[in-house]
Amino acid sequence: MERHFDHDLSELKQxxxxxxxxxxxxxxxxxxxxxxxxxxxAIQVKQNDEILDRGEVEIDELAIRLxxxxxxxxxxxxxxxxxxxxxxxxxxxxxxxKIAKRARxxxxxxxxKINVDLPRMxxxxxxxxxxxxxxxxxxxxxxxxxxxxxxxxxxxxxxxxNGELTQFMMSDRDxxxxxxxxxxxxxxxxxxxxxxTNIAEEVVYLCEAADIRHTAK
Amino acid sequence: MERHFDHDLSELKQxxxxxxxxxxxxxxxxxxxxxxxxxxxAIQVKQNDEILDRGEVEIDELAIRLxxxxxxxxxxxxxxxxxxxxxxxxxxxxxxxKIAKRARxxxxxxxxKINVDLPRMxxxxxxxxxxxxxxxxxxxxxxxxxxxxxxxxxxxxxxxxNGELTQFMMSDRDxxxxxxxxxxxxxxxxxxxxxxTNIAEEVVYLCEAADIRHTAK
Numbered sequence: 088m089e090r091h092f093d094h095d096l097s098e099l100k101q102x103x104x105x106x107x108x109x110x111x112x113x114x115x116x117x118x119x120x121x122x123x124x125x126x127x128x129a130i131q132v133k134q135n136d137e138i139l140d141r142g143e144v145e146i147d148e149l150a151i152r153l154x155x156x157x158x159x160x161x162x163x164x165x166x167x168x169x170x171x172x173x174x175x176x177x178x179x180x181x182x183x184x185k186i187a188k189r190a191r192x193x194x195x196x197x198x199x200k201i202n203v204d205l206p207r208m209x210x211x212x213x214x215x216x217x218x219x220x221x222x223x224x225x226x227x228x229x230x231x232x233x234x235x236x237x238x239x240x241x242x243x244x245x246x247x248x249n250g251e252l253t254q255f256m257m258s259d260r261d262x263x264x265x266x267x268x269x270x271x272x273x274x275x276x277x278x279x280x281x282x283x284t285n286i287a288e289e290v291v292y293l294c295e296a297a298d299i300r301h302t303a304k
Numbered sequence: 305m306e307r308h309f310d311h312d313l314s315e316l317k318q319x320x321x322x323x324x325x326x327x328x329x330x331x332x333x334x335x336x337x338x339x340x341x342x343x344x345x346a347i348q349v350k351q352n353d354e355i356l357d358r359g360e361v362e363i364d365e366l367a368i369r370l371x372x373x374x375x376x377x378x379x380x381x382x383x384x385x386x387x388x389x390x391x392x393x394x395x396x397x398x399x400x401x402k403i404a405k406r407a408r409x410x411x412x413x414x415x416x417k418i419n420v421d422l423p424r425m426x427x428x429x430x431x432x433x434x435x436x437x438x439x440x441x442x443x444x445x446x447x448x449x450x451x452x453x454x455x456x457x458x459x460x461x462x463x464x465x466n467g468e469l470t471q472f473m474m475s476d477r478d479x480x481x482x483x484x485x486x487x488x489x490x491x492x493x494x495x496x497x498x499x500x501t502n503i504a505e506e507v508v509y510l511c512e513a514a515d516i517r518h519t520a521k
Contacts, residue, residue, distance in 0.1 A: 140518035147515065154371055155380055163372055253481060260474045267470060270484075298364065301357035 132187035139180030228294035356397030445511035
């Protein structure tokens with residue numbers, strides 16, 4: 088029984104790491120598809136989303152099996168956190184798929200003649216996601232805590248880009264549908280940073296047994 | 305020990321029902337603020353959001369305490385489902401707050417001269433939310449299953465309204481910022497229907513021990 092538990096627990100961790108790397112890849116590719124106007128890559132990201140959907144379901148199954156074995160308090164926290172992180176990664180995959188969908192549509196249209204700082208926002212969202220996952224792997228509560236305030240930078244960039252796109256739409260009405268696609272992609276980046284923040288909060292909970300959600304704002 | 309467990313379990317259920325009713329109220333009021341252009345009501349909904357934030361944290365605490373007591377498989381499922389439903393309700397609260405924020409801004413501007421079917425979409429999202437929560441209270445798996453396909457109606461309405469707003473923006477550029485506010489509110493309604501779908505899927509899992517997520521699409 089004990090051995091089964093340890094085996095399932097290490098499988099849970101392994102699967103979560105696989106999911107983390109899949110989610111990161113999806114976001115990277117979606118952003119690449121968007122910025123390089125790559126239709127085929129966009130389609131591929133959209134199609135791969137079900138891998139993360141499956142990951143979430145499988146991790147929940149494993150977690151339920153583990154929870155039924157009455158683990159120690161520290162194991163219990165790890166299982167709970169694994170479930171929450173996997174859920175966030177699944178959502179990250181959804182957002183990557185949404186970006187890919189907009190990238191697909193935008194790749195078929197002339198480029199919008201506006202220079203918004205999407206690459207910086209994408210870079211920041213990715214840094215947050217990678218940082219949160221590294222903090223989980225290294226059980227680094229301080230690194231996780233340091234990440235959380237960066238969400239505000241992403242929110243500020245999101246607001247700025249939305250303002251610029253709105254102005255541009257008002258000056259060039261033919262650009263409206265394409266600008267809306269860019270806005271939706273921007274919003275997905277903002278959501279990815281939110282999920283990274285959630286993951287960081289779960290890491291703090293795992294390391295310190297302190298629930299810090301909803302305390303920052 | 306056994307008695308503590310039963311006591312905590314019934315407290316968990318009670319708190320979840322309270323949260324459910326708070327989330328429903330928030331959505332109702334946010335929609336009312338939006339449709340009646342009521343500034344004060346919008347501010348109130350935004351301020352009340354922290355009640356649901358707190359609810360989520362408290363339910364997780366209770367759930368962890370319950371899980372540590374090695375419950376039966378059926379209780380275990382209930383605790384897991386309670387956590388997931390509370391998380392969805394917290395997000396519903398977030399979306400209500402977003403709608404309220406847009407309602408607040410829109411109440412300070414002249415009305416947009418376009419008739420989009422926001423009331424129908426809002427009504428449908430509310431029916432789904434209420435239906436999912438009733439299905440949970442009544443442990444009615446069939447009702448929960450019947451609700452899930454309705455999410456597609458909401459998605460279709462969302463698409464339709466977005467198309468109409470985009471067209472209108474192209475014909476009247478001064479309306480662009482206000483139309484964007486309406487689009488964001490519409491998207492929040494769509495997300496509320498998604499959360500209702502998630503809750504319905506959790507009810508199916510609770511009643512049938514079958515994970516049906518990601519199988520519909």
